[in-house]
Amino acid sequence: MTRFFRHIQFRFGTERKLSAYLIYAAGEIFLLVIGILLALQINNWNSNRKDREAAIKAYQNISQQLTEDRNELISVRDFNNYYSARYERASELIAGHAAEKTDSIAILIMELSQYSDFHRSENIYETLVNSGSIKLLKNSNITSALQKLEMTYTSINKLEDIHxxxxxxxxxxxxxxxxxxxxxxxxxxxxxxxxxIQNFLVESIYLTKAKELVYNKAINEIDTLGDEIAKELNHKN
Incomplete structure (x- = not known):
């Protein structure tokens, strides 16, 4: 009888130990899962933080390049408009048939060789694509506007080449x-x-007026882009 009770006591003791072990093992697994989830969360947080910092840097670089382009465009546009007015003056003098203005006409005709030529340091959108930074720009309005601006720049350069x-x-x-x-x-x-020469004057006046319109279009697009980027930077900061 004593052996029987000892057997039952051993069995219950073993079952209690097994239950305790299972509870302990479940707790260990739970803590391990929690640890993995926390590690993943921290890793995602760090990754998002790095992406946000890289995006801010990309937007700042774009903003700086746009500022440089805008300054160059204003300078080129002013140069273009100055000579456009000179070409109109030459056309007026020729149309007036004033013999005493021949020297003035000659100087103005020589100035017809002057033409505005916009140069930028780099292609912003292409640089973003090649560097992979384009994926950091989540604002589709900005990426679309950059593509549109590149098309405007292409139009500018085509008119300048024609000139x-x-x-x-x-x-x-x-x-x-x-x-x-x-x-x-x-x-x-x-x-x-x-x-x-009169026909060439007309062509030059037409081209300079067309170039002025496209220069202004590019400047307006840069201003709109600048506002969008400023909003994005404020949001990310």
Whole structure:
């Protein structure tokens, strides 16, 4: 009988130990899972923090580049507008048929070789794509606006290329034998009022006016972009 009770006591004791072990093991597993989840959460937090810091840096770089582009565009636009007014003055003098204005016309005709040429240090959108930073910019309005601005820049450069081509192919051949480049002496005064030069003046005025419109368009797009980036930076900070 004593052996029977000892057997029952041993069995219950073993079951209690097993239950305690299972509870302990479950607790260990629970703590391990919690630890893994916390580690993942911390890792995600660190990753998000790094992405946010990288995005802020990317937006700041874009903002700085846009500021430089805007300053360059204003300078180029002012240069363009100054000579546009000079071309209009030359056209007025030629149309007036004032013989005493020949020297003034000659100087203005020589200035037709001046043209505005916008240069930027880099292609912002292309640089973002190549560096992989584009994925950090979650604001689709900004990325779309950057693409639109690149298209506007392309339009600017195309107009400038056209302007240079007509200077090279139409102006230089026409005035080469009319004005002595070294002394600015007018060799053939009558040619200053030729149809060819008058037509070139009209083309130049048209091009400078078109360039002014596109310069202003780019400046307005930069201003809008700048506002969007400022809002994004304020939100992230």
């Amino acid at each position: 240079w081509e007509i200077i090279l192919n139409e102006l230089y051949p026409e005035i080469r034998g009319v004005i002595n480049y070294a002394t600015l002496e007018i060799v053939k005064p009558d040619r200053l009022r030729s149809v060819e």
